[in-house]
Amino acid sequence: MTGTLTVRTALARLHGRTAAGVPRWAVWTAYATTLTALPSCVWRIAAMNFGAPLLEHDTTPRSGHAPGVFTAGWWYVIALSVVSETLAYLSVGLVARWGEVWPRRIPGLGGRRVPVLAAVVPAGLGATALLVFPYSLVMSALGLKITGEPDGLITHGWQTVAFWVAYAPLAAWGPLLGVLTVHYYRRRRGIRSTAVVARAAESVPAP
Template sequence: MTGTEEHRFTRCAAGIVGLALLVIPLVCWATGAPNPLAAPGDTSGRSLAFLAQPTANLVMAGCGLLIAAAAVLRSTAVRVAALGAFALLLDAGALAAIGYLPFMVFSAVTGNADNLAAYLSIPLLMQVAMGVAAAGLLWTLVDRPVPGGAGAHERARVRTARWTAVAVIAPLVYAATRVLMVLDVPGFAVPMDATGKAAGLGLALAAIGGAVLTWGLVRPWGERWPRWMPRVAGREVPTDLPVVAALSVSVLVMAAAKAILGLVSTTSSELSAHAWAWTPMLLWPLWSVSLALAALNYRTRRTTSPQREAAAA
């Protein structure tokens, strides 16, 4: 896809999500149904739960109107404001759904597929759609021609390595705490049954998998597909593929970080009772920013030539 086609797709996604966010609260207001993002009983519908239902409907409609406008207008200011609207509406639901996916798949394979029904939750589907649209809108802001030759290439190489290291360490620290919780290590022990421990191991595996994929930003297989992969083995990895994927995860991590910081600001008893288990999650804002910066510098490194300035000289 060309850059123009990619931007058309991302603007279309933002437009559809914006219209949905505008229509849903109107339907809720007309029918008396609860706002799906102001539903304290649903783990994916809490982002507006601090508001009364009429206010939540009004805020969601306003955000939807702003996001739809960002899909139509080419104004950078409007798109930045729309990203702010997404920041308000997104919560930890989408990232949690990804994190629990290994456990859910394992449960389904072992005959307990009922847990998969949680993935059909309307608030969760809205969170996933908003995450995709937010990442796409962010991409329209950062997808610009990258000037420079050998100097820009070398700076990007160093910065990619630096930010990738941070973006790898953060999820690995989180994974380690989940393993320690499962093993009931003193200081990390949290009351959990066998199902809870299996879910904890699944979260650790998901975090480790994310760290490995992030590591690819500085590895050869992050530029060319590994030999063991059928059909694409040895071919060049499209530059934008890991960049868009990393930006998408960065958006979801930051949304989840908002919920964690909210726990800290309210001095949650759960947080204080199991500080060593939950404190590593305070790294998530840093994880989000470092992942985004690693991806953008990876793109600069891939799209600048180390020989360009030398040839010009």
């Protein structure tokens, strides 16, 4: 029991207070969404920044294969990973209090309500754009980039398994974010409609 409370406390501190009316399934969906990008970030940094044996570093690319990611600087790999995980983390805002009311530490906006569309539009566009990942993974299975060019990644045996374990979760990022976005929109609009009805009822004079 204590362990469960500790986990809940840690999650609450990391993700902020859950908004009122958010069901448990939505909260766990948000947590899962934040983790979809993490394995690939770890794989990318370990393989390309620290030289972990997750791919064939010393092997010359096969005929017709471009160097691909090997030409990217270490800073690019770090930046890509940080940005990816940060964007994944923002999905928590669709179930947390800070996704409905701007945190007070934000100058000029702190304490004000977040407009529904200010969250729904970017989240919806992001979910749509992220649907490219399933296609990208299919192309990667064929040894190609999303553009159809050779990707230059060479893995064998367990390295291939590790690659897919790290990158397969990305296919769930878009669909999970889409579910959260629809739920956020319906919940916020429902709350607003209820408030309007309540105010209208209060304005009706008693008989």
